Amino acid sequence: MADKLSGYRILILETREEAQFSRLLAEQGADVLQCPMFIIHDAPDPAPIEAWIRRSIDRPFDDLVLMTGEGLRRLMKVVRRIGLEQEFITSLGATRTFARGPKPGRALREIGLEPKVTTETPTSEGVAEILKRVDLTQHRVGLQLYPDKDHGTLTNAIKAQGADVDTVLPYIYDAQAADTNIIEAIEEMANGRVDAIALTNANQVRRLIDAAESRGFDTKLREGLARTQIASVGPAVSDALRAHGLRTDIYPADDAFFMRPLISAMSIALGKTPPRATCEDRGAQSFD
Numbered sequence: 001m002a003d004k005l006s007g008y009r010i011l012i013l014e015t016r017e018e019a020q021f022s023r024l025l026a027e028q029g030a031d032v033l034q035c036p037m038f039i040i041h042d043a044p045d046p047a048p049i050e051a052w053i054r055r056s057i058d059r060p061f062d063d064l065v066l067m068t069g070e071g072l073r074r075l076m077k078v079v080r081r082i083g084l085e086q087e088f089i090t091s092l093g094a095t096r097t098f099a100r101g102p103k104p105g106r107a108l109r110e111i112g113l114e115p116k117v118t119t120e121t122p123t124s125e126g127v128a129e130i131l132k133r134v135d136l137t138q139h140r141v142g143l144q145l146y147p148d149k150d151h152g153t154l155t156n157a158i159k160a161q162g163a164d165v166d167t168v169l170p171y172i173y174d175a176q177a178a179d180t181n182i183i184e185a186i187e188e189m190a191n192g193r194v195d196a197i198a199l200t201n202a203n204q205v206r207r208l209i210d211a212a213e214s215r216g217f218d219t220k221l222r223e224g225l226a227r228t229q230i231a232s233v234g235p236a237v238s239d240a241l242r243a244h245g246l247r248t249d250i251y252p253a254d255d256a257f258f259m260r261p262l263i264s265a266m267s268i269a270l271g272k273t274p275p276r277a278t279c280e281d282r283g284a285q286s287f288d
Contacts, residue, residue: 004267005030007275035185037207038173052168060091062139069107071144074170137162182211189224196229202240
């Protein structure tokens with residue numbers, strides 16, 4: 001697949017794994033335009049995170065639901081700072097872990113562990129569906145949350161199964177800091193200087209639309225998307241696009257909802273037409 005994306009300019013909105021996604025695309029010859037939707041910060045008050053960690057060590061959870069790989073990595077940053085890394089890893093090893101898709105699983109493997117269960121669909125609904133199949137009566141369930149998502153439905157569903165839910169939110173998003181970059185990216189699409197936009201989570205769709213509407217660029221955004229191939233990593237992203245009256249042009253084959261299958265699908269789809277957008281210098285680019 002090497003160089004199959006040579007000459008194509010691809011806009012990515014990935015925040016948590018931006019560097020990896022950019023590298024994978026660049027390896028295939030793509031000109032990568034990076035525009036993170038959010039800036040990620042540690043939670044401003046570390047006390048609740050530290051307390052949650054200590055509870056998980058003092059009495060390991062029966063079950064732990066990891067919603068994002070970023071969440072576990074942020075938790076590991078805290079446990080290392082407070083000197084409880086090995087104790088925390090040991091407690092996780094004694095816990096049945098549920099990963100919302102592949103990203104939390106990769107974060108677990110970074111510390112030598114494997115998820116007990118990985119959801120078939122990387123959404124909150126997918127997590128709820130998996131948990132319905134197991135007995136959670138009187139279980140203590142740790143639930144790692146992530147920002148900009150109402151987790152009330154999932155939390156209540158777990159409680160309805162007779163479990164005690166203990167939540168932790170280890171990081172926050174700074175959305176406003178990225179608005180200027182988002183508008184510049186919309187301009188690039190509207191001017192026909194982007195061949196494809198690659199969307200890797202549903203929040204990116206909502207963020208893109210919210211930023212455009214707040215700056216009066218909603219019409220220009222839709223004009224830009226009409227000129228640009230829209231690549232979706234999986235069902236959650238495509239559902240979000242559909243909810244806003246937008247289409248999915250490129251989708252991974254065989255329900256493989258990861259970055260590499262998405263890149264493969266993009267190379268096939270884009271290869272059917274010559275690149276419209278060219279850059280003088282190849283390689284990853286970003287908005288400052």
